[in-house]
Amino acid sequence: MTDTSDQPGTDLIKIVYFDEQSASDYLDISAGGKEVTSAEHIRNRTNETHAKVDAAVSAKFSWLPFIGASASAGAGAEASREAQSILSKTLSNTILTDYLEQVDQDPRIERLRDLSVSAASDTMAFVKMYTPYMIAAKDDDPTVELARLDEALTNAKGYYELIAQHPGEERKSVLRFNLRAFRNNYGLTDLIRMRLTYHGIFVGQTLESSLTLSSELSAALPQASLSAVDLVDGVTSATGVLLDVYDVVLAGSNMAADIEITLYFGPVKWFHQKTAHLTTESLLDIVMARDDSTRVLTVVQGDQSQSAPGTAPDRPENVVAESSDYASLNEHVISNFAGLVRPIQPKHLHLHNPPAQIQAQLSRIFPVLTERYVYPTVTASTLASISKDFAERLVGQAHVRAELLAALYPLTAKERSTPIVLMLYGPSGVGKTETAHFVNGLLGGELMRKQFSMFHSEKFASYVFGGAHTEASFAHDLLDRESGVILIDEFDKANPAFHNAFYQLFDGGVFEDKNYKVEVGPAVIICTSNYDSEAAINTALGEALASRFDAMIRFEHLSGEHLRIILERLVASHFATLTDDEQRQIDLNEVSQYLEPVTRATGNIRRLGKTVEQVFSILLVRKLLMDVLDSESGHENAPDLAAVSDKPANDKSREQREESE
Incomplete structure (x- = not known):
């Protein structure tokens, strides 16, 4: 993924709020003393913008000559409206781009991050959150038109204030928003549920009590009540705690910069070891808890206290998901996994063996780190142990030891990155599977063993090629394995239609299905069959697959x-x-x-x-x-x-x- 950490403004990936007029004024002020240069810059940008608009409109209406002159003549007004729309949008984006370039190193614009914003009860902002719904309310009072209350509040007040709680502090601030500056149909209510970065300009201080409806309608600044200590000490007035006030110029999601994501590929025991020192929360638990909270209906009666519609929960520190957790998520959640993560906004997200779709999606949006388990591999010491202990472990197959050592020797090369694939064949119960256990015991980890004779239903297709992400799959099992040895018992029992799925695995050590892509590296892949000759194996598997085995080792019948x-x-x-x-x-x-x-x-x-x-x-x-x-x-x-x-x-x-x- 491209590193964008040094590019201006690129920490924001979605703009929720942008006050273009304030930004334009800021750009004019920033260009003070450089009027000529600024004017020339604006003129050049405007000419360039008009050229782009003309090209866009021309392209959109280029098909008109083919449907007659009358239609072409009648399209002038539409083209004009289209041009005006494109021009407005392009100029708006131009201001945003210029602002982001200018503000990048300007300390006068404060970046306010990780704030929890809310509307205090009995404030204009609190009421404004509900008035859009008044249009559907039944109006029994002839003196008040509820349907026009929202319009009245919009026209009566230019800026609306929200209380911002700073993370890990008792300090609060006031953020002021221009209702006409929200983008993409966002509004005040949405801010409460989101974790955003705010660009704010400090404009003064005020008391939190001054935001109430009664204070808004009064010209005087409210005075904080005097305590008994104040009276005894002769204090005659009090102002309370003044809160810093910021006019917000820009608000957006900086998920890509704010969330650290680490993907872990390997066995679950290893994943637990890697995250054991962390205090973690389960992604599934968080998702279920939030889902339950959306189903809660709160009824407020009489003079009970009210709260703003929804408050953002605390931002979790470390959120984890194991490979088995994804099966609990629906397909549409997997396809929009970033949308699942955004509202939670964990500081650190640790994902174990995520499906390829999740991996690709997150890598496009967030900076992603990857850690991979280093599987045990065959070394010279391993070969020495096989040579020494083989006869003690397996009886009656003395010739197998020499062939096995020769077949495994290429794995001792340091640059080796692909597996060795062996076919052990011969009568049942003479030591083929035991040989796989023996080699794996020298490397360590629980042996990955799959018996293909058990797969004869239609589910074998989804197991090999990948089906729904909720279903078991060979690729998923490869990711979860602990061992450097992969045992496929009775490989010849699988339907020949699935043989081509193993070509890439046997050749280059890569197995890919619909949901996962796995690189097994210099592993030992052992397949077994009960055929009594290589010719029988070639006939059953076909030359294309049989030729991909690095060695075929025959096991003999055992004597009395x-x-x-x-x-x-x-x-x-x-x-x-x-x-x-x-x-x-x-x-x-x-x-x-x-x-x-x-x-x-x-x-x-x-x-x-x-x-x-x-x-x-x-x-x-x-x-x-x-x-x-x-x-x-x-x-x-x-x-x-x-x-x-x-x-x-x-x-x-x-x-x-x-x-x-």
Whole structure:
């Protein structure tokens, strides 16, 4: 985004109020002693403006000759009105441009920022906020025409005063506004709800009490009441606290300069760490609270005190939104996210993994900082750990270690910015997924794992290509991931219609859908399939996609000896998870005897692991029920061991129970 910090006046991105007459007078006064130069400047600008107006009008009515001379002749008045309109607007913009250039370094024009403005009750400004609605009121009093009350107030008073509270201070000021200087249909009421920068000229001081209706109709300046201390001390008069009065020349939104926005791209845990030292408010909470406040109806009865219609809430310091928060916003809010932020006007806005539409929109309007999580990458040390520990972690796939090391070696280059893409193929349950866990364990972070075999519905299209921002997507999951390893299990099970979505990811490490654009950098992308040859993979995926894999590594069937080694490790690993009491009830030799036949029946490690868990559970639950049986001997509802056994209950035990009953 272009840096506009040194350009005059560019901190304002929307003009709400501009008193052209005051600005014109200011420009004339500023040119004092340079009348000739000023006059020549005005003459040149006027000639230039007229030339632009003539060109604009000519362009607008250039089509008239094609529809006949009569129409052309009748268009003169319209063209004249159009020219006058364009001329007025152009000259107005010229004054604004000249004013912004002149005022940029002028200390006589005070910039008043972060003020909370309001209309004090029982003041002309307070009444003026309501009179525009009087035209719709029923007029029962023949002596007062309510419909013309607004017109009367507009003509009776040139400037209207609002009270301005300075941020973090008890100090107040009075801001005076010319009703005819508001732009774009804004008015006094709108100022109360907005956070603006005001250009003000100091014109004097007054008491806040002098703004009341009764004081307006009195020529004398009201005197503040005397306190008891004043009377004892002999004070005979008091004036109270005088407030500085400013005539406002310009008021506008300087959101771009006033709000600091930081975009964070990475896992949510990292985002929490980056903002942990801040006292933050949730963007969603603020939006919901403000939405609720607009639904509140306040009824004022009798002589109860009234307040101006709406007051601006305190400006929040740090507002945050996590990647999951955007799903709670409607599509039209996403497309106008800046409009959501403007009324809140936080000093600092921290957004985690925002959709591309929000990112692009904010970057056009605000100065935006970006922070990106640095994902763990493969180094020479990582390769050394793989070489050392692979055989201990994976049994029966010795040849895989060498191929894996060779495939990952290019990632050790410092200038590497694209991923390595691997296809691990072979029988189910022989270590392909475990290999991904092993490599990721060396890098750190929770492994990102997606199983494409689970996506067979029409929702897979929106998951891959992006649908509504409220829906899950692969790109969003890539942004939220913690790991430098991306595992796509059973990649071959995805519909071939979606293969082209991965071309750019595999080639350059970029994945883009409707809502997000992700650069994965030098990551490790591991895809798995159960095909038994590269030829079968090429046929299933097609040459265009298959050729984008940096390596295809085959995993072999496990032999009986390998399965016995794995079984021993599984038994030892599961035994270590038991409590001390549970371990005392388990005979490991007995467990091994039960499991020995399994090594001849299956070559699937995953299935073998589940069988180990089941054997341990059966042995422990039988021990548990036997203990319950012994402790509750003599009760009718003693547990029946046959329910967890493949043998009939022991006859002797049944006789003993009958005798005890």
